[in-house]
Amino acid sequence: MHNTEVSTVSVQEDIRQLxxxxxxxxxxxxxxxxxxxxxxxAENLRVVRRAGQIAGxxxxxxxxxxxGGKSLPMAGLAAVGVAPEHRGTGVAATLxxxxxxxxxxxxxxxxxxYASTQNLYRKVGYEQAGHLCRFSVPAxxxxxxxxxxxxxxxxxxxxxxxxxxYTERARxxxxxxxxxxxxxxxxxxxxDTDDVRAYLLGPTDQPEGYLIYxxxxxxxxxxVWDLTALTPAAMHRIWTFFADHRSLVDEVVWPGPVCEPFxxxxxxxxxxxxxxxxxxxxxxxxxGALSRRGYPVGVEAELHLEVRDDLLAANRGxxxxxxxxxxxxxxAGGRGEMQLxxxxxxxLYTGLxxxxxxxxxxxxxxxPAALAxxxxxxxxxxxxxxxxx
Ligand SMILES: CC(C)(COP(=O)(O)OP(=O)(O)OC[C@H]1O[C@@H](n2cnc3c(N)ncnc32)[C@H](O)[C@@H]1OP(=O)(O)O)[C@@H](O)C(=O)NCCC(=O)NCCS
Numbered sequence: 001m002h003n004t005e006v007s008t009v010s011v012q013e014d015i016r017q018l019x020x021x022x023x024x025x026x027x028x029x030x031x032x033x034x035x036x037x038x039x040x041x042a043e044n045l046r047v048v049r050r051a052g053q054i055a056g057x058x059x060x061x062x063x064x065x066x067x068g069g070k071s072l073p074m075a076g077l078a079a080v081g082v083a084p085e086h087r088g089t090g091v092a093a094t095l096x097x098x099x100x101x102x103x104x105x106x107x108x109x110x111x112x113x114y115a116s117t118q119n120l121y122r123k124v125g126y127e128q129a130g131h132l133c134r135f136s137v138p139a140x141x142x143x144x145x146x147x148x149x150x151x152x153x154x155x156x157x158x159x160x161x162x163x164x165x166y167t168e169r170a171r172x173x174x175x176x177x178x179x180x181x182x183x184x185x186x187x188x189x190x191x192d193t194d195d196v197r198a199y200l201l202g203p204t205d206q207p208e209g210y211l212i213y214x215x216x217x218x219x220x221x222x223x224v225w226d227l228t229a230l231t232p233a234a235m236h237r238i239w240t241f242f243a244d245h246r247s248l249v250d251e252v253v254w255p256g257p258v259c260e261p262f263x264x265x266x267x268x269x270x271x272x273x274x275x276x277x278x279x280x281x282x283x284x285x286x287x288g289a290l291s292r293r294g295y296p297v298g299v300e301a302e303l304h305l306e307v308r309d310d311l312l313a314a315n316r317g318x319x320x321x322x323x324x325x326x327x328x329x330x331x332a333g334g335r336g337e338m339q340l341x342x343x344x345x346x347x348l349y350t351g352l353x354x355x356x357x358x359x360x361x362x363x364x365x366x367x368p369a370a371l372a373x374x375x376x377x378x379x380x381x382x383x384x385x386x387x388x389x
């Protein structure tokens with residue numbers, strides 16, 4: 001693509017033109033684009049020009065993501081859009097490839113996104129990585145329990161009061177975001193409702209959890225945007241709070257991991273999954289991503305990888321991941337006992353699939369000893385997040 005160039009935005013007019021294209025792509029209300037662009041920051045917008053004319057672009061959420069108890073920098077790509085008259089000629093592929101090269105040169109280890117079409121993102125090395133799952137339960141099937149733990153209403157715009165609680169939850173997961181301001185603002189000020197409410201659970205000087213939700217009259221739904229319960233008391237209090245809405249609310253809808261722990265205390269299996277989607281990840285810097293995530297406590301293991309990457313040359317070749325006494329390091333070379341593409345590495349890295357499953361689908365080819373080492377290294381909680389971005 002000789003005449004296709006990717007760049008940052010330099011003038012307000014670029015932002016306006018990009019906004020026009022993205023509004024057309026995503027059916028975004030005119031009033032929302034300035035809010036969206038401000039949250040991301042102009043420095044995180046990219047435009048792709050075809051013969052000098054803006055043909056599309058994207059936004060980058062600069063945040064982190066938790067893996068194995070450590071947060072590593074993650075560039076979340078969003079609003080990838082190309083004007084309809086420029087589609088089908090490789091504009092998006094060039095935009096993504098050049099953005100990934102830029103992220104690699106900055107030392108960003110991983111990039112994540114939600115895909116409307118996987119084919120486009122797979123071409124540049126993204127693969128399925130974890131779940132966004134939403135459940136629904138009829139409010140009438142909830143039984144109120146203890147009311148002992150206090151619940152204090154708080155202004156959701158003061159989201160800072162939730163950050164430490166959220167981080168404690170996220171650290172114990174694989175895949176939860178290390179949210180930046182833009183992601184918090186999306187949560188407490190979503191574009192399609194202004195009726196967001198929030199509560200802190202437990203004493204204000206030592207809270208045990210929080211709840212952020214809206215009560216929607218359409219369909220009588222209590223829609224949870226985010227909840228964190230760090231103690232059994234907080235978990236039970238939140239569900240008593242939901243049960244206390246059963247006179248007018250038909251359904252409670254909430255996000256959680258597929259193996260949602262709350263389901264084990266629900267009186268009957270009255271829940272259903274109303275949304276299940278896999279977000280995608282790109283390992284932008286293989287040695288960086290492997291050495292910066294955490295690994296299970298007590299695991300001593302060595303994994304000899306041979307990685308293929310059509311786009312980013314520095315990721316190609318053999319690497320040895322050594323994890324010992326809680327420290328991890330990656331060195332070049334080794335025996336290449338597990339061969340895989342940079343895409344095949346993704347579900348292994350996040351723990352979405354076991355190495356045995358990935359061998360069965362042809363995503364990797366490894367010796368029995370390498371499979372066993374990888375199984376120990378990448379075991380952990382299922383990868384999920386509750387945010388869409
Ligand atoms: C999706 C979109 C960005 C693709 O832009 P584009 O410039 O037409 O894409 P490209 O020409 O670079 O295509 C690159 C690859 O993706 C594939 N692809 C593009 N759009 C696709 C679609 N809708 N479904 C399946 N594959 C698609 C192409 O086939 C191509 O693969 P190929 O080389 O094997 O044929 C564009 O259609 C768009 O803006 N759509 C509306 C907004 C949107 O859905 N954005 C994605 C949000 S995650």
